[in-house]
Amino acid sequence: xxxxQNLIPWEQRSKEEHREYSRQGGIxxxxxxxxxxxxxxxxxxxxxLPFNLKDRSGREVKKMLAELGIDEDxxxxxxxxxxxxxxxxxxxxxxxxxxxxxxIRKVVQDENTxxxxxxxxxxxxxxxxxxxEDEEVDNETS
Numbered sequence: 001x002x003x004x005q006n007l008i009p010w011e012q013r014s015k016e017e018h019r020e021y022s023r024q025g026g027i028x029x030x031x032x033x034x035x036x037x038x039x040x041x042x043x044x045x046x047x048x049l050p051f052n053l054k055d056r057s058g059r060e061v062k063k064m065l066a067e068l069g070i071d072e073d074x075x076x077x078x079x080x081x082x083x084x085x086x087x088x089x090x091x092x093x094x095x096x097x098x099x100x101x102x103x104i105r106k107v108v109q110d111e112n113t114x115x116x117x118x119x120x121x122x123x124x125x126x127x128x129x130x131x132x133e134d135e136e137v138d139n140e141t142s
Contacts, residue, residue, distance in 0.1 A: 047078035082107070 012020060053061050065083060066072050087109075089100035 039077050049077055051077050051080045
C-alpha cells in the first residue's frame with residue numbers, strides 16, 4: 001500500500017510527538033462529547049414539546065390519541081413516537097412488525113437493569129448428551 005511508508009509505530013515516535021497527538025485526541029474527544037451532550041439535550045427538548053400534528057386525512061392526531069384514553073396533557077412528541085411504535089407492532093407485517101416489537105421489549109425491559117426474575121428465561125429440559133449415551137449403552141446390553 002502507498003500509505004504504509006508514512007505509518008510510524010508509536011514506539012518509534014518521540015515523547016513530545018506522543019504527547020502532542022494524545023493532547024489533540026483529548027481535545028477532539030472533548031469536542032465530540034460536548035456535541036453529543038448538546039444533541040441529547042436538543043432531542044430531549046424536542047421530545048418534550050407538545051404534539052400538534054395532523055394525519056394524512058387532516059385529522060388531529062392528538063384527538064385520536066385522546067380517543068385511545070390517553071390524557072391530552074400527557075401527549076407530547078415522545079408519547080406520539082411510542083404510540084407509533086406500538087401501532088407498527090400491532091398492524092405492520094413482516095420485518096417492521098418484528099423490529100417494532102423488539103424495540104418495545106427493549107424499552108419496557110431494560111436488559112442492563114432488569115433482575116434475573118424479570119428477564120425472560122429459557123428452560124432447557126432436553127436430555128443432555130451424557131443421558132443419551134447412557135441410554136444407548138443400556139439398549140446395547142439388552
